[in-house]
Amino acid sequence: MATTLRFRQKQNGIIASTATIRIYENREVVYQETKTFSKSSSAQNKAMAELWARKREAELEINGIPILQANYTLSDLTDLYMDDPLRTLGRTKLFDLQKLKSYPIADKPINSLTSQDYTQHINSRLKTVKPQTAGNDLIWIGVLLDFARVELNAKADMDELRSAKKHLKSVGKIARSEERERLPTPEEHKKLLEYFKRRQSIKSDVPMLDILLFAMYSTRRLSEITRIKWQDNDGEFKTGIVRDAKHPKHKIGNNRTFNYGEEAWTIMKRQKSTGEFIFPYNAKTLSAYFTNACKLLGINDLKFHDYRHWGASEKFVVKGLHIHEVAEYTLHEDWKTLKRYTHLSPREKKQVIEVHELTKTHCEQFFF
DSSP states (O other): OEEEEEEEEEETTEEEEEEEEEEEETTEEEEEEEEEEOSSOHHHHHHHHHHHHHHHHHHHHHHOOOOOOOOOBHHHHHHHHHHOTTOOOOHHHHHHHHHHTTSGGGGSBGGGOOHHHHHHHHHHHTTTSOHHHHHHHHHHHHHHHHHHHHHSOOOOOHHHHHHHHHHHHHTTSSOOOOOOOOOOOHHHHHHHHHHHHHHHHHOOSSOHHHHHHHHHHHOOOHHHHTTOBGGGOBTTTTEEEETTOOOSSOOTTOOEEEEOOHHHHHHHHTSOOSSSBSSOSOHHHHHHHHHHHHHHHTOOSOOTTHHHHHHHHHHHHTSOOOHHHHHHHHOOSOHHHHGGGGOOOHHHHHHHHHHHHHHHHHTHHHHO
16 A cells, blocks of 8 residues: 655645555556645645545555446446536537447446547547547547546546547547637628518517627627626626636636627617516527528528627727737637637638628617
8 A cells, every 4th residue: 555645736825735545456556545635724735635644544454445346338427427416517518428328339348448449439430420529529438437537436547548549639530629710701691680680670579689799799608698697797897797607627606707898788788677687598599590590591501609709800800909808708718719819811800890890880779
């Protein structure tokens, strides 16, 4: 049995202490436990880590190591992972996980999975999908294996998965998702403005024109728009709050303050303040309205989210803001992501400006 103590970098002046207990058999790790202390002072964290390690070592000496569960399959793990009531999964993630269960690899015990299994799975998937989609499977498998290893104390060989990823990436069989560069053209935008303007004048239950304009200038995602509350608005600074904002690891409780901007603030003020939410609608329903409108108008391959791309570009091209200022609207934590909006081609810049001017001409009553 061996115990190691590790000290991580300072966070708010406090050094976190991590204690790891490993039990070896024939020079191989057969059992491991790790616990991190980071809520007290650096000295207290270290003392608590040492105390925990001594206590657990004694317990393991007396009781022996827990029986390792080695018979989980990826299918089993998927169910356990999704059943956690504290875990929030979006529609896309739920679909990806459910889909993963339908493949042959999901029925194999995780302790027997090899790099060949992962490679065979990807080769099979590439018959019907692109490398970006196939690679997404391995990302989710990694999440499930890590979940099994940390929370279920199950054996999971992450090295086999890493080895497969490295090889498959080197030969182009898996790849990162392509960044979408689509912008609405002035012609497409004009069609949508006129269509939603007619609809809104005769059917006011869902103000799609307002919602589209709000999305353009606030740069908010559709799912965020429907969660903004009246009580979170600050009239002095023209800001609002996105609750549980999108984040790769920490979504719940990730409440972020954003700048409305003059246009979005004006559109927001036009809404009826009869309930808790400014736009009290179902995001899926709004997305369907937009998709159906595009089909009806003959607009191909335009998504509602593309207007967020336009909105970020407008902040640079039309308003001349800097990256840190644009981030106050878009809420990008990594400014590198915003750099792509600063490298638009002359044609794209012209397109952004024309859509902006077209909007002001056709919807003057919304802004003045």
